[in-house]
Structures are given as structure tokens and as C-alpha cells.
Amino acid sequence: MTAALLGFRGAAPRDLVLSGARVARSSQIAQPLTLETKGRHIKGLDSPQARRADRSGIDLTGYIILPGLINAHDHLDFSIYPRLGNGPYPSWREWAADIYRPQESPIRELLELPREVRVWWGGIRNLLCGATTVSQHDRYLPEVLQCGFPVHVPAEYGWAHSMADARNVAKRFHETPSNWPFFIHLAEGTNADAEREFLEFSSTVELNSRIALVHAVGLTEWQWKTLNRLNVGVVWCPISNLFTLGRTLSLKQIQSQTDVALGTDSPLTAAGDLLDHIRYLHDSLRVPPVLLYLLVTTRAAKLLRLAEGQGRLEPGSLASMFVVRDRHTTPANTLVELDWTDVELVIQAGRIVLASPELAARLPDELTSHLEGLCLDGVERLIDAPSSELVSQTSIVLGSPANLWGRKLEVDFGEPSALNGKEFAAAG
Numbered sequence: 001m002t003a004a005l006l007g008f009r010g011a012a013p014r015d016l017v018l019s020g021a022r023v024a025r026s027s028q029i030a031q032p033l034t035l036e037t038k039g040r041h042i043k044g045l046d047s048p049q050a051r052r053a054d055r056s057g058i059d060l061t062g063y064i065i066l067p068g069l070i071n072a073h074d075h076l077d078f079s080i081y082p083r084l085g086n087g088p089y090p091s092w093r094e095w096a097a098d099i100y101r102p103q104e105s106p107i108r109e110l111l112e113l114p115r116e117v118r119v120w121w122g123g124i125r126n127l128l129c130g131a132t133t134v135s136q137h138d139r140y141l142p143e144v145l146q147c148g149f150p151v152h153v154p155a156e157y158g159w160a161h162s163m164a165d166a167r168n169v170a171k172r173f174h175e176t177p178s179n180w181p182f183f184i185h186l187a188e189g190t191n192a193d194a195e196r197e198f199l200e201f202s203s204t205v206e207l208n209s210r211i212a213l214v215h216a217v218g219l220t221e222w223q224w225k226t227l228n229r230l231n232v233g234v235v236w237c238p239i240s241n242l243f244t245l246g247r248t249l250s251l252k253q254i255q256s257q258t259d260v261a262l263g264t265d266s267p268l269t270a271a272g273d274l275l276d277h278i279r280y281l282h283d284s285l286r287v288p289p290v291l292l293y294l295l296v297t298t299r300a301a302k303l304l305r306l307a308e309g310q311g312r313l314e315p316g317s318l319a320s321m322f323v324v325r326d327r328h329t330t331p332a333n334t335l336v337e338l339d340w341t342d343v344e345l346v347i348q349a350g351r352i353v354l355a356s357p358e359l360a361a362r363l364p365d366e367l368t369s370h371l372e373g374l375c376l377d378g379v380e381r382l383i384d385a386p387s388s389e390l391v392s393q394t395s396i397v398l399g400s401p402a403n404l405w406g407r408k409l410e411v412d413f414g415e416p417s418a419l420n421g422k423e424f425a426a427a428g
Contacts, residue, residue, distance in 0.1 A: 003225070003386075004118055004319055004384055005117070005120070005144075005389060005390075008147060008148050008385075008386045009147055009148040010147070010148025010149070010150065010351065010353075010370075010384050011148075011351050011352065011353075011370045011384050012037050013037075013040045013319070013349060013350025013351050014350060014351070014352065014367060015033075015036075015037060015038055015039070015043075015087055015350075015357060016036070016037045016057075016058060016319075016347070016352075016367075017034060017035075017036050017037075017057035017058065018034065018036075018037075018057065018060050018065065018323075019034045019035075019048065019057040019058065019059060019060065019061075020032075020048075020059050020060045020061030020062070020063055021033075021035075021060035021062075021063040021323065022063075022064045022065070022067050022326055023035055023045060023065045023313055024064065024066045024067060024331035025155050025313065026287070027290045027293040027294060027297075027330065027331055027332040028290065028330050028331070028332060029330070029331070029332050030064055030330065031055070032047075032295065033045045033046060033047065033048070034046045034047070034048055034050055034057070035065060035313065035321075037319040037347070037350050038152070038350075039319075039350055040318060040319060040349040040350045041308070041316060041317065041318055041319055041327040041350070042309075042313065042314065042315055042316065042317050042319050043315065044315050045313070045314075045315060053288040056094050057103065057120065057208065057363065058363060058367075059250045059362060060323060060345075062255070062325060062326055063247075063324065063325060063326055063344070063345075064321050064323070064324060064325075064326040064327070064334060065313065065321050065322075065323050066130070066313075066321060066322055066323075066324065066331055066334070066335065067297050067310070067311050067312055067313050067321055068130065068131065068132025068133065068152070068310070068311075068320035068321050068322055068346070068347075069129070069130050069131040069132065069200045069261060069274055069275075069296045069297070069322070070131065070132075070133045070134075070135075070261065070296055070297060070301055070304065070306070070310060070311055070347060071126055071133070071134040071135065071234045071262075071264055071274050071294075071296070071300075071302035072135050072212075072261035072262060072263040072303060072304060073123070073135055073137055073183075073194060073214050073235045073237055073261075073263025073264065073265055074122060074126065074134050074135065074136060074137065074263065074264055074265065074266060075136070075138055075265065075266035075268075076118070076119045076121075076122025076123060076134070076136050076138070076153070076428050077115050077118040077119050077122060077138060077139055077300060078116060078118070078122070078266035078267065078268050079119075079121045079122030079124075079125050079266065079267060079404070079405060080110065080118060080121050080267070080394070080398075080402075080403075080404045080405065081106070081107075081110055081266065081267055081268045081428070082090060082136075082268075082403065082406075083243065083267065083268065083269060083270075083271055084099040084107075084268055084269075085098055085099045085243075085244065085269070086098070086189075087243055087244050087245065087246060088190075088244065088246030088247070089189075089244055089245060090189055090190060090191040090193075091188060091190070091191055091194060091218075091245070091246075091398075092185065092188040092189060092191055092215075092244065093160070093164075093187025093189075093193075095244050095269075095321050099250075099268070102197045102295075106209055109397060109398060110397075110398075112397045113393065113394065113398075115141075115398050116141065116143075116144050116390055116392070117390060117393050117394065119141060119144050119145070120144065120149075120328065120385065120386075120390055121155070121390065121394070122134075122136075123149050123151050123385070124135070124150070124374070124383065124385060124390075125267075125273055125404070125405050126151050126273065126274065127150045127151050127346060127348075127353060127354055127383060127385075128273065128340045128343065128347060128354070128376070128381065128383075129273040129274050129275040129276075129339075129340040129343060130274075130322035130324075130338075130340075130343045131151060131274050131296075131318045132151055132152060132310075132321070132322070132346065132347075132348040133151060133152045133258050133300075133301075133306065133308070133310055134151050134152075134153055135154060135155070135183070135235075135263070135304055135321070136153050136156070137159055137161075137183055137185075137214065138159075140153075140155055140295055142155070145380060148384070148387055149385050150346075150348060150353040150354070151348060151353075152310075152320070152348060152349065152350075154304060154306065155174070156177075156180050156305070157180050157181050157182070157183060157305075158172055158173060158175065158176025158177075158180055158181070158182040158183070158184075159172065159182065159184065159202055159305070160172045160173070160182075160184045161181045161184070161185060162184065162185045162186070162188070162197075163184075163186065163200055163204075165195045165202055166201075168201055169184065169199050169201070169204055169205070170204050170205060171305060173204075173205045175274050175337075178210070179208065179210075179211055180305065181210050181233070181303065181304060181305050182205075182210055182211050182212070183212045183213045183214055183235070184201070184211070184212075184213060184214065185217060186194070186198065186201055186213040186214065186215065187213065187214055187215060187216045187217060187218035187219045187223075188214070188215035188216075188217060188218070188241075188244075188245070188248070189217065189218045189245065190217065190218055190245050190247055191218070193217020193218075194217070194219070195218055195219070195220055195223070197218070198218075198220075198223045200294045202226075205227070207227075207232050208230060208232070209230070209231040209233070209259065211233065211303075212225070212232070212233035212234065212235055212238040212259075212261075212303055213232060213233070213234050213235070214234075214235040214237065214263065215237055215240075215241060215253040216249065216354065216400055217241050217245055217247055217249060218249060219365065224253060224256075227257070227370070228256060228257060231259055232259070233259035233260065233261070233303045234257055234259065234260045234261075235251070235260070235261055235262075235303070236248070236249055236260055236261070236262050236263065236264045236295070237262075237264065237270065238271040238277070238281060238285070239263040239264070239265070239269075239270040239277050239280060240264075240265035240266075241369070243270065244269050251285065251286070251287060254287075254291070254295075255291065258299070258304055259299070260295065260299060260303070261295055261296070261299050261303045261304070262274070262281075262292070262295040262296050262300065262301035263277070264277055267405045267406070271405065272406060273405065274296065274406065275338050275339050275340065275343075276338055276340075278296065278335060278336055278338075279337070279338070279339065283331075283336075289330070289332035289333050289335065289336045290310070290332045292332065292335065293331060293332040294334055294336075296311075297311035297312070298311040298312060299311075309354035318349055319347055319349060320345070320347065320348050320349055320401075321346075321347050322337060322343050322345065322346045322354075323344055323345035323346075323359070324342045324343060324344060325342065325344070341379050342383065343356075344356035344358065344359045345359050348404045352367055352368070352371070352384070352386060353383060353384040353385075353390070354371075354381055354382065354384070355368060355371060355381070355382050355384070356380075356381060356382075357380055357381075360382050368382060370384060370386060371383060371384055372384075372386065372387035372388060373387060374387045374391070375409075375410040376404065376408065376409055376410065377407045377410075378408075378410065391409065392410060395409070395411055399400070
């Protein structure tokens, strides 16, 4: 890892007063409130009339504040890969065998980028769409993820890739503390092997509420009922499933399961970001807005066993949220209409980690001076990340403009990496 990435620490939390906006209190209710943060947490929510004149604040009139989204399944180091394969396949094994050609383009070039750089882009992919927590299904890199990373990646979890190595699954499961969740890709297929995987897994470990099965497409009706009875969690990755397998869990199954959350999986099988997935599920699969809201907020927090009130905007909860223009509808209905270009401010545990040029112009210099510019598809954002170093390394390997999860990484729009804070806002 380069010195610039090693030395990155990110901004410290700031005490903030956000006024003028509506604040989401649930999927159906948003109220005009003044939201005050103290360090990493929300200190209070007051009526606009209760705001004292001596308190400096950030004017968010015309906006709505939503809880930071939770992406329950991602592979951050595959964040800049294109979709690969030509499904549907009987299972993930056939897909993997078909696409794994490390000596051929584009995999050969992408593997030239250090894993740390690819993980950083995975964090930025989530940050740009308002996700403040993401569950990484891969080796945890504390030198990256605990050093100013702009989204929270929980470390307190166990995982195994799949039942391809049952002995390793048992070992990893028993090494995981009993109060931590345990994630595994299971029944990622539509053939008889998927059904057998569940039987093998249930004979390897004790099924209980700490387990979360990722995909679970190939479960039989009896196996699905067993999950519900034992409170085993499920992470739904529908776009990935439809591309790879031609099938995903039904809406009836999702509605019958309380311990369920939404995950993007990686761009290898699921293009776009979490907001793209939410919009697709609402528009094409007719998933109700309220359910989608829960799958990326409170239900996801429960599944991941997050303990600081993530997914809610309440006094004492972690101050993780994002801000968009107010559409004057419910928080859930707002969410299903959004794409990443609508996200204008992201606060993660009291840190301002993203701002649009328009909102940056409203903020005091000391709140934006640490942010670096980034431009994707001609859209400019300020983010709390080593953008200049990431853009430089990525452009050297992939050329310019590089394609990141279907978006073009612009380099020559006035050297965004040299701009920050008010300079970037003025240039925009």
C-alpha cells in the first residue's frame, strides 16, 4: 500500500446542528426537527422552535435526512470489476468456472491494482449512494477499514465462503464468538446440489439466530420453514441471483422472514449500487417501499447485530445519515425514487464524509477542508477519502476514463483531486 493510503486517517467526528430539514423517524413518518450531534452520536432532536439563537447550525431547508443505509452483503475488493458471465447457471460453481480467467482481460488488468485500492473503491461505491455501513464477505483488512475508511465495515462477525470446504466451515464457525453473527453463501443454485448444501450445513453447525445465509435461492419449502422456525437470517441479493441463476427468492418468502436484509453482492454479478437495487426491486418486482426501507435500515441492523442504533435517527444512536432534496412524501417513498446523484450529504458516526458542491458551499470551511474531489459520469462530489491517490493508481492501470461499476471515472475536469472544500464548490 502506498504512503498516501497508509497515512490516511479521515476526519474526526464534529459536533453538528442540522436545522430546517425533515428528519425520518420511521419508514412512514418524517418531522421538521433540528438534529444535533455530539461526537459519534445523535445528541438530540428538537422542534425547530426550540433551537437556541446562539447555536450555529447547518441550514438544510428543503432537504430530508434519512438514516444511513446498511448494505448487508458486499465484496469490496471486487468493486471495480464488470459483470462477467453469461447465465443463467445451475449454481455459483459453474459461474465461477466460466468466468475465472486471471490471465485474460479484464481480470488480468484489475488484479494489477493492489487489493487495498480495490477495497477503497468498494467503500466509495457504497458511500456515494448513502450507505454508511457495509458487511464485507471476505478477509478483513484493519489497516484499511479501521483507518479513516468513510463507511463502517463491522469487524465483529464470522464468515465462510461456502460449503465447498465443510471442514473449514465448521472450524470458522466454532472460532466465531457466540455473540457475533456468522455469514455463509448457501444454496446459491437451482440444482440438487443447493438442496444438499443445506442438509450438509445443518449437520455441520447448529442452526440458530446468529447464522445468516447469503442467497438461499435453492432451499426447498421445508428448508425455508426450518429457517423461519429456528430464526436463521437471510441476506437477499436479488439482482445477483437473477443474473447468475435466473431466479431469486420470492416476495412471499421475503415477507415471511423477519430476519432478512438486502445486499448488493459485487459488480461481478450485480451492476450498480444499493439505491439502484432498491429502485429495481420497487419498479420491476413490486416490492413495497416500506419493506425495502426496513431491509436496508432496522432489519439489516438486527441481522448484523449492530449495537449503536444504526438504521434509526434517535437520540443516542450513531450519527450516521444522508441528506437528499425533500420530495414531500414518506421516507420509504422517497428512498425508492433515489439514485446516487440525489445524495448530497453523508455523515458517518459524526464525520462529514460526503458533500455535493451545492451543499459544501453552505458549510463552514472547517467542515469541508478535509474533503477531496471526485467526478463520476460528470457528477462532482467531495468525499473523505484519498481520492487523488486512488484516481492516480487506477488510471495508470486501467487508463482514463476508467469504468467503475458502470460509471466513468473522470480525471480531466479541472483536476478535481487538487480541489477541496470551498475551492471545489466554487469550481463546480
